[in-house]
Amino acid sequence: xxxxxxYYVLLQKFLVVxxxxxxxxxxxxxxxxxxxxxxxxxxxxxxxxxxxxxxALAPMIAxxxxxGPDQPVILxxxxxxxxxxxxxxxxxxxxxxxxxxxxxVVATTDVVEACTGADIxxxxxxxxxxxxxxxxxxxxxxxxxxxxxxxxxxxxxxANCKVLVVANPANxxxxxxxxxxxSIPEKNIxxxxxxxxxxxxxxxxxxxxxxxxxxxxxxxxxNHSSTQYPDVSHATVTTNSGExxxxxxxxxxxxxxxxxxxxxxxxxxxxxxxxxLSSALSAxxxxxxxxxxxxxxxxxxxxxxxxxCSDGSYGIPAGLIYSFPxxxxxxxxxxxxxxxxxxxxxxxxxxxxxxLMEEKSLAYxxxxx
Numbered sequence: 001x002x003x004x005x006x007y008y009v010l011l012q013k014f015l016v017v018x019x020x021x022x023x024x025x026x027x028x029x030x031x032x033x034x035x036x037x038x039x040x041x042x043x044x045x046x047x048x049x050x051x052x053x054x055x056a057l058a059p060m061i062a063x064x065x066x067x068g069p070d071q072p073v074i075l076x077x078x079x080x081x082x083x084x085x086x087x088x089x090x091x092x093x094x095x096x097x098x099x100x101x102x103x104x105v106v107a108t109t110d111v112v113e114a115c116t117g118a119d120i121x122x123x124x125x126x127x128x129x130x131x132x133x134x135x136x137x138x139x140x141x142x143x144x145x146x147x148x149x150x151x152x153x154x155x156x157x158x159a160n161c162k163v164l165v166v167a168n169p170a171n172x173x174x175x176x177x178x179x180x181x182x183s184i185p186e187k188n189i190x191x192x193x194x195x196x197x198x199x200x201x202x203x204x205x206x207x208x209x210x211x212x213x214x215x216x217x218x219x220x221x222x223n224h225s226s227t228q229y230p231d232v233s234h235a236t237v238t239t240n241s242g243e244x245x246x247x248x249x250x251x252x253x254x255x256x257x258x259x260x261x262x263x264x265x266x267x268x269x270x271x272x273x274x275x276x277l278s279s280a281l282s283a284x285x286x287x288x289x290x291x292x293x294x295x296x297x298x299x300x301x302x303x304x305x306x307x308x309c310s311d312g313s314y315g316i317p318a319g320l321i322y323s324f325p326x327x328x329x330x331x332x333x334x335x336x337x338x339x340x341x342x343x344x345x346x347x348x349x350x351x352x353x354x355x356l357m358e359e360k361s362l363a364y365x366x367x368x369x
Contacts, residue, residue, distance in 0.1 A: 041072040041103045043158070045118040047149065048125025049077030049107070050086040052280035053166065057122065057287055058090060062099035066288040067120075067295060074104040078114035079125065115152040118161050120295075122287055123149065123177070126167025139169070139359070140366040146173045147367070150180035157184070162331075164290055165191040166283065170224045171307050171321040172359040176367075178309065178321070187332065190294070191307030193228070193323035195279065195286035196220040199267045200230040203260055204237070204246055214238040215246070219325045220264075220305035221345075222352025223359070228323065229348035230264040232256060234339055257344065298328045303336050314341060314349065320356050 044061050048054050054077065060066060061073055075094065079087045091107040108114050115121070127141035146165075153161060161184055165174040170191040178189045197220050205212040215237050221229040235246040250256060263270075271279050293304050303325045312318040313335045325336040341349070 039071055041074045042067060042119045043074045043076060043117045045076040045078065045114055045121040045157075047078045047114070047121075047123050048167065050079040050083040050090055051124065052277065053124045053283045053287075054079070055090060056280050056284035057124065058094060059097060059099070060284055060288050062094060062097070062102040064101050065285075066291050068292070069101075072101050072103045074106070075102065076106045076108070076114045076116075076118060078108060078111060081109050084109055111149060111152045112156055115149070115156040118153065118157040120291060121153060121157060121161055121163045122291070123163065123165045123173070124167055124287075125149075126173060128168075136362060136366065139172070139362050142167070142169065142173055143176050143363050143366040146176040147180050150177040153177070154181040154183055159183075160185070161188060162291070162294060163189045164287060165189075165307075166287055168224065169359055171323075171356055172363050174307060174321045175360060176363055186309045189309065189321075190290070190333075191224060191321055191323075192283070192287060192290055193220045193224050193305045193307045194290040195283050196224060196228055196230065196264060196267075196323075197305035198282065198286050198289065199264050200232070200260075203263055204232065204235065204250075207255075207260075208237060208246075208249055210237055210239075216302045217325070218246075218305075219303075219339075220323045221349045222323050223356050224307065224323070225352070225355065226265045227352040227355045228265055229345065229352055230261055231345055231348075232260070233342065233345060234325075261348075293328050294333060295328075295331055297330070298326075303327050306333060308333060308335070311335070313337070314339075315346075316349070316353050317357065320353065320360065322353060322356060 046054050046057055049058060058075060058077065061075060064071060067073060077087060077090060087107045091105050094102060094105050106113065126145060127138060153163065163177065163184065165177060167173055174189055174191040178186055197218060200218040200220065201212050201215050204215045204218065215235065218235045219231040221231055232246045236243045237246055237249055247256065268279055290306065298304055305323050306326045307321050307323045308326065310316040310318050310320045310322045313324065316322050325339070326333040327336060
């Protein structure tokens with residue numbers, strides 16, 4: 001007795017198995033392509049792009065330092081008419097560098113063209129105080145600049161554009177921008193105090209002889225000016241014995257309340273004195289740090305410092321652009337709540353808030369002229 005083989009049925013089964021394997025392979029290939037699919041480019045606007053900070057910042061963005069090694073970018077670079085040739089030179093160098101993530105470069109003196117479609121705006125351009133100029137004159141010029149740029153962002157930037165103001169007076173420039181770009185969420189308008197935060201980390205690292213990435217949770221409170229308050233009350237250092245407080249490790253309260261604070265407050269002036277030029281490399285790096293943490297998130301258990309719109313936390317008047325300790329997740333920042341504030345810190349925090357209130361009044365008086 002022998003088995004009779006139905007070749008037709010066998011062929012049908014073979015075809016079914018073959019089709020199933022073919023479909024499975026297509027699904028696998030689709031999933032692999034999905035994983036490897038290049039992201040849509042993010043449009044990053046840099047104003048004052050032909051200046052020193054812009055020259056340092058543009059290649060960092062193009063290399064992925066700001067948004068990550070897998071995020072393509074299109075750079076929109078804006079500067080004033082007298083810097084048009086220098087701006088074109090920056091564009092030429094960016095092209096020559098052949099950055100794989102850089103999918104396009106726009107170099108322009110037209111604020112509308114620069115702002116169109118911007119997902120992230122890094123506002124580096126501003127008017128610097130010249131010898132003999134009164135504070136109000138400097139404020140008046142910056143108010144005019146930021147009013148115009150705010151209007152362009154309001155009308156032409158992406159709906160959820162994230163804005164970082166770098167140009168001084170950074171907090172008040174950001175405040176003016178917020179006033180004249182009302183459709184941009186106020187949580188999306190920030191100013192740079194990450195440079196001061198990084199300077200504070202560097203000073204503690206140097207003092208203790210530890211790696212800077214082992215130090216965390218310093219705070220910059222208030223204004224990006226000489227009244228800012230670098231606070232290490234809650235800062236820690238990772239050691240072989242676990243996390244220890246900076247205050248305990250340094251064990252020199254006098255140094256922490258005097259020399260450390262003034263060194264961070266005056267660091268920009270100290271760099272100008274020896275370099276004969278203002279901070280550029282460190283400012284560009286800090287701008288990348290600020291945006292990267294904002295977009296990609298802060299590490300668990302770690303906060304950073306950002307100039308953001310006060311909601312009244314820690315007794316700071318609501319509406320001021322004031323530097324707080326913040327954590328970031330899913331593209332949003334949140335002020336760290338519930339930190340204990342001692343009398344020394346309270347005095348320093350109020351002093352820098354008072355300066356910001358004075359700057360706000362000065363800026364508004366310039367708007368009324």
